[in-house]
Amino acid sequence: MRAVVMENYGGPEVLEVKDVPEPELHRAHRRIEVTRAGVNFADLHVRDNSYLAGVPLPYVPGNEVAGKIDGERVVALTGGGGYAEVAQARRLTTFSIPDDIDDDTALALALQGQSAWHLLNTVLRLQPKETVIVPAAAGGLGSLAVQLAKRLDAHVVAMASTDEKRALARDLGADAVVDSTSETLASDLKEAADGGANAALEMTGGDTLHATMAALAPLGRMAVYGGVSGVETLVSTRDLMSLGKSVQGFWLPLLYGQRNALSSAMEDLFSAVRSSEIQVSSVTVYPLSEAGRAHEDLAARRTTGKVALDPSR
Template sequence: MLAIRFDRFGGPEVLTPVDVPAPEPGPGDVLIAVEAAGVNFADVLQADGSYLDASLLPYVPGGEVVGRTPDGRRVLAKATGGYAEWALAKESALVEVPEELDAARALALLTQGLTAWHLLRSAARLRDGESVVVHSAAGGVGSLAVQLAREFGAGRVLAQASTPEKERLALELGADEAVRYPLERRADVILDAAGGALFAHALDSLADFGRLVTYGNASRTAFAALDPGRLGRLNAAVVGFWLRPTLARPGAFAEPLAELFDLTLRGRLRPVAGPSYPLTEARTAHADLLARRTTGKIVLRP
């Protein structure tokens, strides 16, 4: 089968098309014929060595797929080796996907959708009427967080994005305003995956009892040490969030995903489908993601 593999760490150039045997299912595994594989920033971090130990090389990335099981079910799955024509997933990690939901939108609801849902519900614990600032508001997580914040009762949803085009997309998705720092009014909740200067601006922009939720460091800038005394003076909190351990909690996976499917099929949530690349162009997909040339969910198609 065709797969994308890397045998050393580095940038997009390490991603190489190879011909390898299809994976062999073990106990509890299901072999999936891949319709589309999602591309995530975590895949970039795997390729550059931030997430993986060298002992795991060579490695086929790709943690999420839409595809068909041998018995004909169309499923969305947390998978291993998704950048390939065939991938493996645990039966317990499969969710059936309605035929009317295209692969890109379904994939957007898995990692990005669940991240946005838990950022607002589990980490920020958003309350009715509160103001929310979403960084990277046209990205995979941000575009969904803008919409879900409104759905979950936010009073005002403010979008921060890197270009006027991305700001316009966030406004189309329901943001009340596109903002730059410093903010005119302090915010109750700020969602940040960028780190660096944006994190520092956000921390200084929290209202009393505000929550700054950090869930990434796309700027690749070292975080400064947080002084608890400063948080006390701000009367605010910094909340860290990571999806992987969150999904191990009871009720944290299937139930939120079912809500996201329902909202999408009823037209209340619009997952943004980004560019679709042939599997052999995985290098280009990673390069475009790193250069912030994309919006919405990026997918690879075998």
């Protein structure tokens, strides 16, 4: 089969398409003929060896796929191996795609949709009328988080880096938009949140994390799910105590072993699509042979919505 193989850590150039044997099927896993492989920021961290969990080399990246099992359409969260014509996933993290949902939509809901859902509902426990800050609001996860937060009747302050992306966030329902590259980000966020937000998502680290933290109201809470800046960021315990703010980390694989957590969220996401409460932005699809370019474009924030690879090309 064709697969993207990393034999070294490094830049996008280490992603090479090769002919390799199909993976040996593990216990309680299912073989999937892949039609789409999702590309996520986590894959960039895997590639340069800065991910939360190390991977052995050589390695086939990719943590989510859409495809078929014996003709049945499925979407699945994988433990790597997604950038290939054939992958495998645990039964607990494999979900049937309903007839009224297309593969691209299902793929967008798998990792990024599940992450957005659990960040808002499981971690932040967002309540109606609360104000929440959403970063990268035109991206795959951020665009879904904006809509899911509005579905919970929250006030959404969206962050994005360009006029076009901020306009998209507005179209998705954001109540206020802020330039994420602003030199006065903390005060901009605080003003947009009418003095302070109750909750915030954070995936950048460094100055952006501190600015977002400063924009939280007393007793505000933050969910950290990434660190795309690559900066290891310290949080002052004095600041946490003096204003009662809280910070909780989140990593979706922590839920992979919980029987109902993922399936319940997936069903709710499918329901939200059917009711038009959320809309999935068009998926940007690259040939498998251009995985490196997909990584470059994602890192440079040149994409909006979901990014995927097509193993047939």
